[in-house]
Amino acid sequence: MSRERSASLALVAVVALATGFVLAGQVKTQLLTPSNQVARYSALIRSVQELESTNAGSRRHIADLRSQIDALESEAAQRSAATQALRNNVADLRAHAGLTAMRGPGVQVRLANGVPGPDTGGQTRYLVDFQDVQDVVNLLYAQGAEGVAVNGRRITPLTAYSGSSGQVVIDQGTPFSSPITIAAVGDRNRMETALNDPSVLPDVRAREVLFQLRLTFTGSPDVALPAYDSSLQIPHVSAT
Amino acid sequence: MRPDSPTARRRRGTRLRGLSVWLIALLVALVATVQIRSQAEVERSLVGIDSTSLAFLIDDLHRANDALDAESSDLTRRRDTLESGGAGAADQVLADEAGRLRAVEGLVPVHGPGIVMVIDANGLNALDLQDALNNLWAGGGEAIDVNNRRIVTGVSVGQMSNGVSVDGVLVVPPWTITVIGDANRLGLVADLMSKQLRADRRVRQASYRVEADVVIRSVVSQKPFVYAVGF
Numbered sequence: 001m002s003r004e005r006s007a008s009l010a011l012v013a014v015v016a017l018a019t020g021f022v023l024a025g026q027v028k029t030q031l032l033t034p035s036n037q038v039a040r041y042s043a044l045i046r047s048v049q050e051l052e053s054t055n056a057g058s059r060r061h062i063a064d065l066r067s068q069i070d071a072l073e074s075e076a077a078q079r080s081a082a083t084q085a086l087r088n089n090v091a092d093l094r095a096h097a098g099l100t101a102m103r104g105p106g107v108q109v110r111l112a113n114g115v116p117g118p119d120t121g122g123q124t125r126y127l128v129d130f131q132d133v134q135d136v137v138n139l140l141y142a143q144g145a146e147g148v149a150v151n152g153r154r155i156t157p158l159t160a161y162s163g164s165s166g167q168v169v170i171d172q173g174t175p176f177s178s179p180i181t182i183a184a185v186g187d188r189n190r191m192e193t194a195l196n197d198p199s200v201l202p203d204v205r206a207r208e209v210l211f212q213l214r215l216t217f218t219g220s221p222d223v224a225l226p227a228y229d230s231s232l233q234i235p236h237v238s239a240t
Numbered sequence: 241m242r243p244d245s246p247t248a249r250r251r252r253g254t255r256l257r258g259l260s261v262w263l264i265a266l267l268v269a270l271v272a273t274v275q276i277r278s279q280a281e282v283e284r285s286l287v288g289i290d291s292t293s294l295a296f297l298i299d300d301l302h303r304a305n306d307a308l309d310a311e312s313s314d315l316t317r318r319r320d321t322l323e324s325g326g327a328g329a330a331d332q333v334l335a336d337e338a339g340r341l342r343a344v345e346g347l348v349p350v351h352g353p354g355i356v357m358v359i360d361a362n363g364l365n366a367l368d369l370q371d372a373l374n375n376l377w378a379g380g381g382e383a384i385d386v387n388n389r390r391i392v393t394g395v396s397v398g399q400m401s402n403g404v405s406v407d408g409v410l411v412v413p414p415w416t417i418t419v420i421g422d423a424n425r426l427g428l429v430a431d432l433m434s435k436q437l438r439a440d441r442r443v444r445q446a447s448y449r450v451e452a453d454v455v456i457r458s459v460v461s462q463k464p465f466v467y468a469v470g471f
Contacts, residue, residue, distance in 0.1 A: 009257060020268065044294040051301035058308035065315035069333075072322035076330030086334040093341035095470055096462055104467040134374060135367070142396040146468040157345050157392035160377035162300065164293045172304035175297065185468045224471070230304075231311035234382040236352040236421050237343050240455060 052174040059173075059229040066099070066227070098154040098228040102147045106185040106223035107192060109136055111204075113166065113178035114211030126211035127166030128178045132204055134161045136182050136215075139201060143194040144187025147225050151176045154228040172230040185223050192219050343383065346392040347462060350383045351455040352420040355430050359437060360414035360445040366399040369406075372417065372433060373397070379429030380422040383456050387411045390458040407460070414445065423450050 077084040094100050111133065114126040137148050137155055148155040153170050160171060167175040184191060194200055195217045207213040318337075321329050342348045359372070373391055376384060384391040389406040391397075398405045403412060419426055430448035437446035 005254060009261070013261070016265070041291065041294070044291060044298065047298050048294060048301065051298060051305060054305050055301060055308065058305060058312060061312055062308060062315060065312065065319055069315060069319050069322060072319065073330060073334065076322065080331075083330050083334065086331055086338065090334050090338050090341070091470075093338055093345065095465070095468075097341050097344055100470050102465075102468040103471050104465075104469055106467070131371070134370065137393075138370060138397070141394045142398060144467075145394075146463075146465050155393055157394065158377060158382065159393050160381075161374055162378045164296065165289055167289075167293075167297070169297075169300060172307050174301070187467060231307040232340075232344055233307065233310055233314065234340065234343055235310075236354070236423075237350045237382045238352055239339060239343055240349040240351050240457070 055172070055174050062231075063227070063229045096157075097232060098147060098156040099232070101225060101227045102185055103222060103224040104146070104185040105188040105219075105221050106145070106183065107140070107188060107195065107217050107219050108223060109140075109182040109184075109195065109215065109217040111136065111178065111180045111182070112214040112216075114207060114213035117211045124165055125207055126213060128168070128180055128213065129166065130161040130163040130168045130170075132201075133168050133170075133180060133182065135201055135204065139194055140182070140184040140186070140191055144190040145184040146186040148182065148184045149225040150182050151180055152226055154226060156228050156232060158232065158234070183223050183225055185225055188219050188221075192217070344392075345462065346383070346390040346395075346458075346460040348459060349455070349457045350420060351453055352382070353423040353450075353452055354381075354383075354418065354420040354454045355423065355426045355448050355450050356454060357417040357419070357430050357433070357448040358414050358445065359417070359443065361437075361440070361443040362413070363442040364404070364413070366397050366404045369404050369411075369415065370397050375429055375433055376417065376419050376426065380425040381419045383420040385418040385456040385458050386415055388458050390456065390460045392460060395460060418454050418456055420454060420456060423452075426450070 073083075073087050073090075077087040091100070095102065111128045113128055116126050133150055137150065137159075140148055150168070150170055153173050153176075156171070158171075161168065163169045163175060166177050168177070168180060169175050195215075198205060201215070204213060204215055208215060318333050321333055325332075339348075343350050357376075369386070373384060373386070386406055389395075389409060389411060391406065395407050396405070398408070400410060403410050405411065419430075427448070427450045430450075434446040434448055437443045
């Protein structure tokens with residue numbers, strides 16, 4: 001009896017094993033093409049992630065170096081009035097270039113993706129794109145912003161925006177996607193008035209209606225912006 | 241039936257074996273589910289990003305990281321100079337930095353290799369000019385001028401009833417856009433832009449030339465901060 005039971009259990013196990021192999025083979029055959037594609041995509045994604053990690057490390061290193069330089073300059077300035085005057089001048093220029101943190105009254109604008117809908121002008125108009133961010137930043141500067149940061153990344157005199165498929169890349173940073181927060185320090189009243197004006201940012205306003213894209217903002221007596229942490233190299237430019 | 245009788249022991253053994261088979265089956269099912277779900281998860285996370293976009297992103301990140309490396313090297317050199325030198329070294333570092341930042345902020349005339357692009361059109365608006373300027377910044381522009389008006393972030397490119405304004409001044413077409421930067425990269429960008437612009441019915445002419453040395457004489461004046469304070 002016991003031998004019979006053992007034999008039947010072994011038979012069940014062998015049948016289950018064979019079924020498992022057959023099933024696995026079938027599933028593998030069906031998934032072969034997609035899994036190859038997934039492997040290729042995964043390799044690309046891994047490359048992006050590695051590059052993003054390097055990017056973040058480099059930006060931390062740059063911020064650290066700038067801090068060290070600031071301390072050394074401060075030390076040198078204590079020894080000479082001329083050096084102190086030069087340092088004050090450079091500090092002002094750095095502040096205007098976005099190289100130092102700033103705070104003051106301002107606004108925080110939030111841009112968030114909408115939902116797909118009947119779309120006539122492209123497949124991804126419900127997504128926030130880099131041109132939306134660029135338009136909001138330009139509007140804020142035109143209305144009295146003295147400094148702007150997008151998702152904590154400071155805008156500089158040479159800032160460029162790029163990206164695709166709902167991804168926003170600013171200067172040498174890693175991509176952002178919705179929701180995107182744009183913080184600005186400056187003339188809070190003017191900026192709030194402009195953001196309340198339904199005639200500004202016409203493309204965003206139209207997509208708010210069509211795709212429920214969301215633009216919201218809040219004013220604040222104290223908005224803080226971080227310092228720029230990337231490159232401001234202009235190797236091809238010389239003063240005349 | 242006694243608990244230690246042969247029949248009871250046999251039943252316990254059978255139950256144990258049955259339980260083992262179920263446990264193994266459960267584990268196999270669990271592993272298979274995790275494997276299939278993780279594959280599906282990867283596929284889901286890639287929705288909306290095609291491989292071409294990823295390739296462009298990788299290219300951009302490589303270029304960005306190279307730029308960050310260059311900045312790190314420059315900052316390291318400056319730090320080493322400050323560490324090794326006295327007041328003279330600090331003055332030199334600060335003077336160089338001031339000169340570079342004045343150029344970055346558009347406060348001084350500059351020159352260098354680049355391109356000159358001419359766009360003659362009827363009906364292009366402020367957004368068209370803003371997009372063109374952004375393409376040139378993204379394409380390696382380091383200093384830009386439109387019809388003798390210096391462009392940096394914060395200089396308003398606006399729409400007036402009779403055309404486009406830069407810093408409140410009307411810029412009448414044709415727009416001559418002068419850009420200093422990596423001439424090769426800028427040439428490629430300008431070529432693409434020209435082709436796209438020529439396909440636009442509003443555009444009469446869109447052309448560019450690469451030059452070894454272009455001069456930008458226009459400057460902006462620095463506006464003092466009224467609201468912002470450093471911290």
